[in-house]
Every structure is written in C-alpha cells, then in structure tokens.
Amino acid sequence: MNLAGKIALVTGASRGIGREIALELARQGANVVVNFSGSEAKAGEVVDEIKSLGQDAFAIKCNVANSEEVAEMVKAVIDRFGRLDILVNNAGITRDNLLMRMKEEEWDDVININLKGVFLVTKAVTRQMMKQRSGRIINISSIVGVSGNPGQANYVAAKAGVIGLTKTTAKELASRNITVNAIAPGFITTDMTDKLPEDVRNEMLKQIPLARLGEPKDIAKAAAFLASDDAAYITGQTIHIDGGMVM
Amino acid sequence: MAADTLARVTKIIVDRLGVDESQVTLEASFKEDLGADSLDVVELVMELEDEFEMEISDEDAEKITTVGDAVNYIESQK
Numbered sequence: 015m016n017l018a019g020k021i022a023l024v025t026g027a028s029r030g031i032g033r034e035i036a037l038e039l040a041r042q043g044a045n046v047v048v049n050f051s052g053s054e055a056k057a058g059e060v061v062d063e064i065k066s067l068g069q070d071a072f073a074i075k076c077n078v079a080n081s082e083e084v085a086e087m088v089k090a091v092i093d094r095f096g097r098l099d100i101l102v103n104n105a106g107i108t109r110d111n112l113l114m115r116m117k118e119e120e121w122d123d124v125i126n127i128n129l130k131g132v133f134l135v136t137k138a139v140t141r142q143m144m145k146q147r148s149g150r151i152i153n154i155s156s157i158v159g160v161s162g163n164p165g166q167a168n169y170v171a172a173k174a175g176v177i178g179l180t181k182t183t184a185k186e187l188a189s190r191n192i193t194v195n196a197i198a199p200g201f202i203t204t205d206m207t208d209k210l211p212e213d214v215r216n217e218m219l220k221q222i223p224l225a226r227l228g229e230p231k232d233i234a235k236a237a238a239f240l241a242s243d244d245a246a247y248i249t250g251q252t253i254h255i256d257g258g259m260v261m
Numbered sequence: 262m263a264a265d266t267l268a269r270v271t272k273i274i275v276d277r278l279g280v281d282e283s284q285v286t287l288e289a290s291f292k293e294d295l296g297a298d299s300l301d302v303v304e305l306v307m308e309l310e311d312e313f314e315m316e317i318s319d320e321d322a323e324k325i326t327t328v329g330d331a332v333n334y335i336e337s338q339k
Contacts, residue, residue: 141307144300144303144304144307145307186300187300189298189300190300
C-alpha cells in the first residue's frame with residue numbers, strides 16, 4: 015500500500031471521478047475526508063465504503079467557492095487527523111451554453127466553483143503542508159481545458175485556468191517539498207457525461223484513438239500515483255488521460 | 262518594548278532562517294539582511310501567529326518587513 019497512513023482531502027467526492035479517487039486512495043491505505051456540497055447521502059455511502067476497506071473517513075459539506083466554509087473544512091480535517099498529506103481538487107460543475115447564449119450567472123457559477131474553488135482550498139491547505147514540509151496537490155482539470163470545446167466557454171476557461179494555477183502553485187511550493195500536478199481527463203463515464211445525447215457521444219468516440227470512453231478508475235489510478243512517494247519528482251505537470259484524444 | 266517578545270521572535274528567526282543571533286537586530290530586513298525569500302517571510306509570520314497565539318491579517322503581514330516591524334506589531338496587539 016503506497017499511501018499507508020496518509021491523510022487525504024478530496025473535494026466533490028460523493029460522485030463520479032471524485033468518488034473513485036477517494037476510494038482508490040483508501041484502497042492504497044489513506045484515510046480520506048469526503049467533501050460534498052449537495053449529495054449528503056451519497057457522500058455517506060463513500061465514507062461507509064472507505065471504512066469497510068479498513069481506513070478512517072468522514073464526510074464534510076462545503077461549498078468550495080466560499081472561503082469561510084473552506085477554512086472551516088480544512089480546520090476540521092486538521093482537528094481530526096492532525097495533518098494533511100494529499101489534496102485532490104476535484105469539485106466541479108457544468109453550465110453548458112453557447113457563448114452567444116451564455117448568461118453571466120452561468121459563467122460566474124462555473125468559474126467560482128471550478129477555478130476559484132481550487133484556489134481557495136489550495137490556499138487553505140498550504141499552511142499545513144508548508145509546516146509539514148511535504149504535500150501532494152492534485153487538481154482535476156479537463157482535456158477541454160487544453161483543446162477547447164464548443165458550448166463550454168465557462169468550463170473550458172476554468173479548466174484551462176486550473177492548469178495555469180497548477181504550474182504557478184507548483185513553482186511557489188516546490189521549495190517546501192509540495193508537488194502540484196493536474197490531471198486532464200477526457201470523456202469519462204460519469205453522471206456528467208451520461209447526460210450527453212447519444213449522437214454527441216458517438217461523435218466523441220470518433221475522436222478517441224482508444225475508441226472507448228474512460229472509466230473513473232482510469233483517473234483514480236493516476237491520482238493515487240501522483241499522491242504517492244513514487245511521484246516525488248513530478249510537479250507542475252498536466253497528465254492527459256483521454257484515450258489519446260489530445261496529444 | 263518587552264525583551265521577552267524580542268527574544269522569542271529572535272529564536273524563531275534564528276531557527277527558521279539559519280542566521281546567527283547577532284544578525285537579528287531590530288533594523289534587520291528579513292529579505293535584504295537575513296536572506297529570506299517571500300515564502301520564508303510568509304512562514305515566519307505563520308510561526309509568529311502560532312508562537313504568540315494571534316492572527317495576523319494578510320494586510321498587516323505585508324507591512325512586516327523588518328525584525329522591529331514584527332516585534333512592534335506583536336506588542337501593539339497585546
């Protein structure tokens with residue numbers, strides 16, 4: 015077990031990719047704090063599953079776009095476990111619309127949660143990680159943050175922003191032995207992609223050399239690797255996990 | 262000025278920046294005289310917060326550039 019005894023905080027961990035990352039970190043020995051904003055029952059299921067794996071876990075409600083709630087969440091983690099080794103910034107939403115039709119509110123909601131949220135949670139955990147002289151921060155971006163995608167100006171801008179934020183945070187914190195990397199998933203089967211119409215899905219498949227959608231575990235395995243000591247010399251990188259869509 | 266405050270601040274600076282105690286004068290600038298980088302100063306402020314059980318706002322922290330600034334700030338908050 016690569017992560018035995020480590021303490022991890024995963025945002026947006028009640029469903030989809032975040033859920034799978036939380037479970038994979040636990041399988042590798044980490045105790046995991048499961049953040050959620052809406053789905054309390056689902057977060058509870060993730061906590062139960064982690065406990066059945068023999069690791070400690072608890073769920074905590076927090077809107078990552080709210081700095082006060084974020085400060086309370088990080089305090090709760092430190093109060094409970096006394097340290098924090100791994101942060102996975104995964105929480106995200108979509109409010110898709112063509113640029114011409116996109117409402118300011120749709121833009122703001124996505125930027126606030128998907129980009130500002132990463133900034134706020136990262137800032138909040140940095141103090142603890144700096145003191146520890148160690149830490150792993152893994153930001154979940156998206157392949158569309160690299161390639162662009164019609165109908166997702168807000169989401170793409172946020173996810174591209176996360177890549178820039180990752181690089182800057184990596185440079186600022188490298189001297190304190192804190193690594194910061196991003197993962198850019200392609201099309202992964204989750205509630206988010208299940209909402210897509212059939213013809214859109216088929217179009218997507220044509221662009222994927224490996225000719226299938228990804229699974230949440232494809233992302234979770236990479237996140238667990240980046241969180242481990244084996245990835246100590248990797249920082250500031252964005253790993254594309256997209257079946258070869260964008261090279 | 263409480264000598265005790267200066268002594269505690271000095272100890273933190275010596276431990277954190279690896280400088281000699283004789284270099285830690287009230288006029289000494291963290292960055293220019295004591296070899297600290299920006300992140301070192303942030304960490305020093307964090308340690309002062311812990312040591313003196315106070316919260317130093319980002320706005321106030323930016324004004325702390327010398328040893329004397331730190332000591333004066335801590336004294337003013339007592």
